[in-house]
Amino acid sequence: MKIETQCLHAGYHAENGQPQALPIYQSTTYRYASTEHVGQLFDLTAPGHMYTRISNPTVEAVENKIAALEGGVGALCTSSGQAASLLALLNILEAGDHFVSTSTIYGGTVNLFAVTMKKMGIEVTFVNADDDEEKIAQAFRTNTKAVFGETIANPAIAVLDIEKMARIAHQFGVPLIVDNTFATPILCRPFEFGADIVTHSTTKYMDGHAVQVGGVIVDSGNFDWENGKYPGLTQPDESYHGVTYTKDFGKAAYITKARVQLMRDLGTCQSAQGAFLINLGLETLHLRMERHSQNADAVARFLAGHEKLEAVNYPTLPGNPYKALAEKYLPKGCSGVIAFSIKGGREAAVRFIDSLKLASLVVHVADVRTSVLHPASSTHRQLTDRQLIDGGITPGLIRLSVGIENVEDIIEDVRQALENA
């Protein structure tokens, strides 16, 4: 199946007489005929659902759909994008370990990495992804276990050179984890460029309608965990009667461990209702990503010539530093997210936002409705000036998330608000 068809048909198929739409299995648990069968579930020797914290048929259908869209061997839905980032790393790092992350990532992820994971004894080094390979390689240590980056960084709109980052990660025998939230598999499939693990905040384009918080981790099945750095995957798990993930689950070792060990213990699971809503979003993902990208391209071109603006950042614009990377990694479009800065800094940015009539001021992005945010006074206000600048954020920076309204209405709204700015 082509990806557009997978959006509709992967993960769930109604057999003769069954519901056409994905059913919501609103049940915490599952009934079995024998203690022997339940024992096998606990030993991971028989497939089947045992408890909804670990797996649920509705959630599983969505996991299988997203795994198909990304071209992976398996996926695990989580309660939020934050939980996906955390579990993706905790699955292969423990206290005393270190990882490398690009600095232009979502503010919430910066907090998670620099503050909370640090308290857990896991250290991060932030690197500039645009530096050359030798420079980035200097950040690696003997205890480095992973590299993390975002396909399209939020909110700086920096495009990641996935092949370069994968090459560096693999030189050091560690996997590349890519947060593919903004691109979605419709615009970019990071596994095709060497990424090993993909994460998403499904809260954004996958849902797309601002109704359900969620996340997902997808495993490519390609990384060789048997290089001595990942004992958690290659040595027996005492909590499962000596299961060894790489031996017993082969290519699905990583994603199986994330589910049966971390999701079991940490419990940040997606609900059946939530998965049902994410699935509705996924069914139209390919149509929406195309329209979001077309509209954003037109709005960016309008903004690029405007006298009140200092800079407009959208990868398809002439002269954009990420234009070549976008042509390689995002040939179908660059999503709906544009960043621009107004002359006159913070005050002008506030006047612009308060003058918008159609676009909504929300702490959100990637909705069908055009929305706007001022990162320095909201999502990123907890960051230091140094962190703001490393993340590509200036006081006058505005993030516009272009929706799927008629583009002329969006441009008219932005035009009149700029007049008032």
Ligand SMILES: *Cc1c(COP(=O)(O)O)cnc(C)c1O
């Ligand atoms: C929003 C976001 C997250 C966090 O996701 P939540 O679902 O809000 O927890 C992570 N990464 C990126 C790129 C995001 O935009």
